[in-house]
Structures are given as C-alpha cells and as structure tokens.
Amino acid sequence: MFSKRGADYDRAGRESALRIVWVYPDLLSTYGDQGNLLILAHRARARGLAVQPLQVRSPDRLPEQAxxxxxxxxxxxxxxxAAQRLNADGALHRASAAGSVIFAVCAGYQLLGRSFFAKGERHPGLDLLDLHSDRGPSRAVGELAGPVDPRLSLPTLTGFENHGGRTHLGPEVNPLARVTAGVGNDGATEGAFRGAVLGxxxxxxxxxxxxxxADLLLCWATGAGQLAPLDETWTDRLRADRLATLPGG
Amino acid sequence: MTLPVSDPRLPIRARVASAVSRTAAAVSRATGRGDGSVIGGRIGLLIDPDLLANLAAGRRIALVSGTNGKTTTTRLTAAAMGVLGPVATNSFGANMPSGHTSALARAGRTPYAVLEVDEHYLAQVLAATRPAVVALLNLSRDQLDRAMEVAMMAARWREALAGHSDVQVVANADDPMVVWAARAAPRQTWFSAGQRWHEDSWVCPECGHAIVRERDQWWCSGCNLRRPQPQWTATDQAVVGPDGLRQPVSLALPGRVNVGNAATALAVAAAFGVPPAAAAPRLREVVSVAGRYAQVERDGRWIRLLLAKNPASWLEAFDMAEPAPTLLSVNARGPDGLDTSWLFDVDFTPLRGRPVQVTGDRAYDLAVRLQVDDVPFRHVPSFAEAVASVPPGRLEVIANYTAFQDIRAELDRVL
Structure with a gap:
C-alpha cells in the first residue's frame, strides 16, 4: 500500500548510505528536533546500515535524491x-513524488498541508498532505497519546505537544492516531499520513x-520488510513511564 | 525576633508594608518553610502595590536579566559594586517583583542595588525601579511549554527598553536577539562573552532574513543588524576593557562562561564609576551561588554541583566539569518545564569516556538520549546510591532545576 524504493546503489554496485536530510534546521528546530535525525541514524547503524546524515539550511538547495x-x-x-522556500525550491515535492519518506512534526507537519496560519495570516502550504490548519481556541500543551491506525501495526503513540493550531484532515489522508490524551489535530484525531508522508x-x-x-520509516526508506530487533530496555521503560502518567494509565 | 527599624523617608503605607514584609520573611526562615526571599515581598506588595517603587526610590540600581547566568552575574556585579558601598541584592535567585521587594526591604537603606530579573518581568521591574543600568546577557530556548518563544521575548524586551530614555544598557554583542532588543535603548555598552549556543538566532528578528555567522562575527543578510564592536571582551583568564587594558580575573568559579559573566560585572560596575582594577579582586569573593559550584565532601567523595537547566547551560556545564565520574539528574516538574525534548538539543558526546550515572524523575528520558549518543551509563534510583558507587575523589553532579534542589536538600542545604 505504500510506495517503497529499493536501496540505491553507487557506480560500483555497492549499496550506498541511507541519506537522511534534516530540512532547514535554521528555521525548523524549536525543541529537540535534531533528535529524530539522531534516532533514525542510530537505529539504522545498529542494523549495519550506513547512514549519511545531512543538514540543509534554508539558503541552500535541498537535494532531491535523499x-x-x-x-x-x-x-x-x-x-x-520555510514553506515559502520549500515551495520555491520544489525539491521536496519531486523527492516525494519519487517515493522518498517525509516525516514532519508540529509546525513542519502543518506546512505539509494546503494552508496554515502564522502571524495572523493564512499561508499556502506545500500541499503534500490533504489537510489545512487554523488557530485553535487555546494552546495545546502537554502529553499526547492514542492508538495508531491499525494498518500501520504500531503500538500506542506517545509524545508531547505544544501548539496553538488545529488541523482539519481532508479525505485523501488518514489520521495517524485516535486521541486518548491531549489534543492532536482537533481533540479527536492526531497526525496524518499518506503514502510515505507522515506528520x-x-x-x-x-x-x-x-x-x-522510527523503524517503520526506515522500512519505508529501505524497502526492508522488517528490521532486526534492538534492545528496547530503556525505550520500553520510558514509554511505560510516560503512558502510566496519563489518566487511566 | 526584633522588629526592623522603619525608614522615615518611606510613605507610611510603604513603611508598614516594608516592616510586615521583613517580619514575614523572618518567620519563613525561622520556621524552615523557605529562605524568606519571596513570601515577605509577596505580603508587602499586597499591603502597598507601589512598595517596590518606593523601596527603589533614591537608590542607584542595576538590573541583570537573560536566560542563563543571571544569578551568577548578579552576585559578581554586587561584589564589584561593593567598592562603592553597601549594595542590596536578591542573592537567593528570587528574581520576580516579590523577591526584589523582599531584597530591598531586608537590606534597609543602601545607596546601590543589583537585582536579578526573570526575563518575563523585565518591563515591570524597569518601570518600578527606574534603574541606571540594565545588563542583558542572552536569550535562548528555555522551558518552551510555558515560556515565551525566544523572538517574542526579544520583542518584549525591545518594547520595554524603548520607554526608558535614561537607562544605560550593557548587552551581549554575541547574541543577535539581545543586540536587536538592546538597540531600542538610547545608550549601549557592548560586551563579548563568547556564545556556544547559536540555535535560536538564525533568523533576523528585525527583517526575517537569515543571520550569517563567520568566526566570532555575525550579520543579517537582509538588513543592517550586525554584531556591534564590543567595548568589553572576555578572554581565557582576563577581561579586556574599553581602553584596551587587560584586566586579569582570577575567579573561584569554574569555566569560561564565568569569565564572560565577570566581564559583564566589570562593565556594569564601570558604568557606576568603579575602575576594573578595583572591582576585579572582589570577584573572587563569590565562591558558590545558591549551591551552584559548591563543593561538598562526603565519605571521601568531593561532590561538585552544577546547575544546567536548558541546552545552552548544559553545554557550559560539560565545559566546566572535570573528566571525572559524573551524575546526571533530570526532573520535569513545574519549574523545570514539563517537556524533556530539549535533551536532544544537548550534545552529550563530551561525556564519552567518563563513568556516567543517571537519576531523577526523568532518568529514562536521559537513558534513551545517552544511548543515542553512544554514552554508556548506569541508572541509579537515588543520589545516595550514586555517591556510594563511585570511588573516593571527584564526583561531578549536573542537574536541572528541581533535581538540583533535591540533591542540594540531601546535602543539607549547602551554600
């Protein structure tokens, strides 16, 4: 159901490194966003995959082949x-059309939609996900959790949200999760995905x-059906600890 | 308990409020409920809402604000200003108006005051205390689940300063957000204390274009905002002043960041007429700041406490800490911010090769973070266990706000 790309090969026929691009860390990096790059790289390397992490600042052109x-x-x-520059650059649209994986959080998630609100004005988004965002009645700050769309076969989503927007999904995207704690898109659903684009x-x-x-994104990017299991002692404890703090947890 | 003497120059309501404020503070200390630095001021302000302005009147005041280093810089500045005479200061880090009110009431009549100000309260405290000098240290991300975003905070500072035509600003030339805010004041003295953390100032707050950095210089690619030429510069063990003279500083506090704080203190004191050569020897009097940097001996372990509450200050703490066994402790209670995402803004790789232990309410967040940076660690349920499991010698403890207070309490409120 998802577009999958086989791993790329260099001229000598060797499998080349997994290229992970952090888009515009100068603009889109509010709070620990670097973490997603570090975690993907760490988990890929733990499976013996070579990784080429790349940070591309907004004055520079995005590569299309990541x-x-x-x-x-x-x-x-x-x-x-960031939305203005990504629309002008066009590389992210071409990469997505070619099947590259896009993972976006918070403001990055909003700008993947058709439009979003910033500084009191509506701005055109990248139109890579069928959704639009506006301002909510209050800021959503706190723990966010809920069961993920069963087609993705993932355990409960857990995270921390901090945003003033509300996001309305169109028919072409699926919500990532149903909200049992926090607000997410609108208090009922959280996040969205379509193909290999997930926010x-x-x-x-x-x-x-x-x-x-993280492993699902790596599978989409490499075309692997599954990845070797890793020691999840600390991530399991962290998840259990966070989910236990929720009402009814 | 003796009742404090009233200051006959204060209006009657302020005199009553001031006396009640000091009594409440004394009660708070005597009953062990706190150090009295907030409660007294809070009660005093209820009786006289203008109490802070009344207590400030007639004093020459310096305010110190910023995300990091304000408690330490306030202590260093108060020490430097001591050359001139008695200085009132809120040395317990109680940095909101109630704390300022307590500090001034407690100090009685002093010709000078140096007040640390929470960055959110700068406008209010500027208006109430009419300071001669305001020191602006830096602005970076700090507890974003409740604090204002960095650019918005800079805009608030800018607006606050624009309304005060008589204030001298002493500001950090290396922080674009601070420079932009400080330019709203009529007069600036710029200092350079170096800045490791750049992640919150890549976009110009004036025009939205990219900020370009090259070595220690920075400028906006779209407008005329650029690094001003600093009059005061911190080097390894010295501060170079506006006359180009190199003033050696020998601090009891560790790290390059504190030489930067010393440069700020000397620049503020100079604005009041204190020569750097007279002020510098006094900076050594500051040996610990509300438990920070304090060294405590326990069973042959020399434990040093370093407070690190946001990404910029964790980078500085790794720089200050010796390559010795290290305990990291992180909580996410109200004063810390409930969000631990910032852990991924901190590069923990400098800890590789040091024996690392983790503890605190959010030890698992730390554990996952360290794993990603390939830093081996051990999880310990308590501070006591952490101390017991290291050999005699140095133990560096780096903790965020409430984790730091917990450990400090376990070490019997070291000062």
Missing part, C-alpha cells in the same frame, strides 16, 4: 519562511518514545 526528509517545529515567522503533533524528538515508528 531517502528520508525530516521537518521540525518552528515559530510563526520561520514556519512561513504528527508529537513534537521535538517524537521518535525517542516511538521507536517502532
């Missing part, structure tokens, strides 16, 4: 600027608490 693109959170001004309001290093989601 395997995974990561978008972080950002304040209003930088978010609007969430679980902000910052969302993959730290959701290692299975």
């Amino acid at each position: 395997d995974i693109y990561l978008l972080g959170g950002g304040e209003d001004g930088p978010q609007a600027l 969430t309001y679980a902000h910052g290093p969302a993959l730290a608490r959701n290692p299975a989601l």
Whole structure:
C-alpha cells in the first residue's frame, strides 16, 4: 500500500548510505528536533546500515535524491519562511513524488498541508498532505497519546505537544492516531499520513518514545520488510513511564 | 525576633508594608518553610502595590536579566559594586517583583542595588525601579511549554527598553536577539562573552532574513543588524576593557562562561564609576551561588554541583566539569518545564569516556538520549546510591532545576 524504493546503489554496485536530510534546521528546530535525525541514524547503524546524515539550511538547495526528509517545529515567522522556500525550491515535492519518506512534526507537519496560519495570516502550504490548519481556541500543551491506525501495526503513540493550531484532515489522508490524551489535530484525531508522508503533533524528538515508528520509516526508506530487533530496555521503560502518567494509565 | 527599624523617608503605607514584609520573611526562615526571599515581598506588595517603587526610590540600581547566568552575574556585579558601598541584592535567585521587594526591604537603606530579573518581568521591574543600568546577557530556548518563544521575548524586551530614555544598557554583542532588543535603548555598552549556543538566532528578528555567522562575527543578510564592536571582551583568564587594558580575573568559579559573566560585572560596575582594577579582586569573593559550584565532601567523595537547566547551560556545564565520574539528574516538574525534548538539543558526546550515572524523575528520558549518543551509563534510583558507587575523589553532579534542589536538600542545604 505504500510506495517503497529499493536501496540505491553507487557506480560500483555497492549499496550506498541511507541519506537522511534534516530540512532547514535554521528555521525548523524549536525543541529537540535534531533528535529524530539522531534516532533514525542510530537505529539504522545498529542494523549495519550506513547512514549519511545531512543538514540543509534554508539558503541552500535541498537535494532531491535523499531517502528520508525530516521537518521540525518552528515559530510563526520561520514556519512561513520555510514553506515559502520549500515551495520555491520544489525539491521536496519531486523527492516525494519519487517515493522518498517525509516525516514532519508540529509546525513542519502543518506546512505539509494546503494552508496554515502564522502571524495572523493564512499561508499556502506545500500541499503534500490533504489537510489545512487554523488557530485553535487555546494552546495545546502537554502529553499526547492514542492508538495508531491499525494498518500501520504500531503500538500506542506517545509524545508531547505544544501548539496553538488545529488541523482539519481532508479525505485523501488518514489520521495517524485516535486521541486518548491531549489534543492532536482537533481533540479527536492526531497526525496524518499518506503514502510515505507522515506528520504528527508529537513534537521535538517524537521518535525517542516511538521507536517502532522510527523503524517503520526506515522500512519505508529501505524497502526492508522488517528490521532486526534492538534492545528496547530503556525505550520500553520510558514509554511505560510516560503512558502510566496519563489518566487511566 | 526584633522588629526592623522603619525608614522615615518611606510613605507610611510603604513603611508598614516594608516592616510586615521583613517580619514575614523572618518567620519563613525561622520556621524552615523557605529562605524568606519571596513570601515577605509577596505580603508587602499586597499591603502597598507601589512598595517596590518606593523601596527603589533614591537608590542607584542595576538590573541583570537573560536566560542563563543571571544569578551568577548578579552576585559578581554586587561584589564589584561593593567598592562603592553597601549594595542590596536578591542573592537567593528570587528574581520576580516579590523577591526584589523582599531584597530591598531586608537590606534597609543602601545607596546601590543589583537585582536579578526573570526575563518575563523585565518591563515591570524597569518601570518600578527606574534603574541606571540594565545588563542583558542572552536569550535562548528555555522551558518552551510555558515560556515565551525566544523572538517574542526579544520583542518584549525591545518594547520595554524603548520607554526608558535614561537607562544605560550593557548587552551581549554575541547574541543577535539581545543586540536587536538592546538597540531600542538610547545608550549601549557592548560586551563579548563568547556564545556556544547559536540555535535560536538564525533568523533576523528585525527583517526575517537569515543571520550569517563567520568566526566570532555575525550579520543579517537582509538588513543592517550586525554584531556591534564590543567595548568589553572576555578572554581565557582576563577581561579586556574599553581602553584596551587587560584586566586579569582570577575567579573561584569554574569555566569560561564565568569569565564572560565577570566581564559583564566589570562593565556594569564601570558604568557606576568603579575602575576594573578595583572591582576585579572582589570577584573572587563569590565562591558558590545558591549551591551552584559548591563543593561538598562526603565519605571521601568531593561532590561538585552544577546547575544546567536548558541546552545552552548544559553545554557550559560539560565545559566546566572535570573528566571525572559524573551524575546526571533530570526532573520535569513545574519549574523545570514539563517537556524533556530539549535533551536532544544537548550534545552529550563530551561525556564519552567518563563513568556516567543517571537519576531523577526523568532518568529514562536521559537513558534513551545517552544511548543515542553512544554514552554508556548506569541508572541509579537515588543520589545516595550514586555517591556510594563511585570511588573516593571527584564526583561531578549536573542537574536541572528541581533535581538540583533535591540533591542540594540531601546535602543539607549547602551554600
């Protein structure tokens, strides 16, 4: 059901490194967003995959040939600027059309949609996900959790959200999860995905608490059916600890 | 308990409020409920809402604000200003108006005051205390689940300063957010204390274009905002002043960041007419700041406490700490911010090769973070166990706010 790319090969026929791009860390990096890059690289290397992490600042052109693109959170001004530059650059659209994985959190998630609000104005998004965002009645700050769409075969999503937006999904995307704690998109659903493009309001290093989601992104990027299991002692304890703090947890 | 003497220059309501404030503070200390630095001021302000302004009147005041280093810089500045005479200061880190009120009431009549100000309260305290000098240290991400975003905070500072035509700003030339805010004041003295953390100032707060950095310089690619030429510069063990003279500073506090704080202190004191050569020897009097940097001996272990509450200050703590056994402790209670995402903004790789232990309410967040950075660690349920499991010698403890207070309490409120 998802577009999968086989691993790329260099001229000598060797499998080349997994290329993970952190998009515009100068604009989209509010709070620990670097974590998603570090976690994906760590988990890929633990499986013996070579990784080529890349940070591309906003004045520079994005490469079109990367395997995974990561978008972080950002304040209003930088978010609007990032959307403008990504639309002008066009590389992310071409990469996505070619099957590259995009994982976005918070402001980065909003700008993947058709439009979003920043500094009191509506801005055109990248239109890579069928959704739009506006301002909510209050800021959503706190733990965010809920069961993930069963088709993704992932355990409960857990994260921390901090945003003033509300996101309305169109018919072409699926919600990532149903909300049992926190607000997410609108208090009922959280995040969205379509093909290999996935966004969430679980902000910052969302993959730290959701290692299975990290592995899913790696599977999409490499075309692997499954990855060798890793020691999850500490991630399991962290997840259990966080989920236990929730009402009814 | 003796009742404090009233200051006859204060209006009657302020005199009553001031006396009650000091009594409440004394009660708070005597009953062990706190150090009295907040409760007294809170009660005093209820009786006289203008109490802070009344207590500030007639004093020459310096305010110190910023995300990091404000408690230490306040202590160093108060020490430097001591050359001139008695200085009132809120040395317990109680940095909101109630704390300022307590500090001034407790100090009685002093010609000078140096007040640490929480960055959110700068406008309010500027208006109430009419300071002669305001020192602006830095702005970086800090507890974003409740604090204002960095650019918004800079805008608030800018607005606050624009309303005060008589204030001298002493500001950090290396922080674009601070420079932008400080330019709203009529007069600035710039200092350079170096800055490791750049992640919150890549976008110009004036025009939204990219900030370019090259070595120690920075400038906006879209407007005329750029690093001003500093008059005061911190080097390894010295501060170079506006006359180009190199003033050696020998501090009891560790780390390059504290030489930067010393440069700020000397620049503020100079604005009041204190020559650096007279002020510098006094900086050594500051040996610990509300338990920070304090060294305590326990069963042959020399334990040093370092407070690190946000990414910028963790980087500085790794720089200050010796390559010795290290305990990290992280909580996420109210004063810490409930969000631990910032752990991924900190590069923990400098800890590789040191025996690391983790503890605190959010030890598992730390554990996952260290694993990603390939730093081996051991989880310990308590501070006592951490101490017991290291050999005699140095133990560096790096903790965020409430974790630090917990450990400090276990070490019997070291000062």
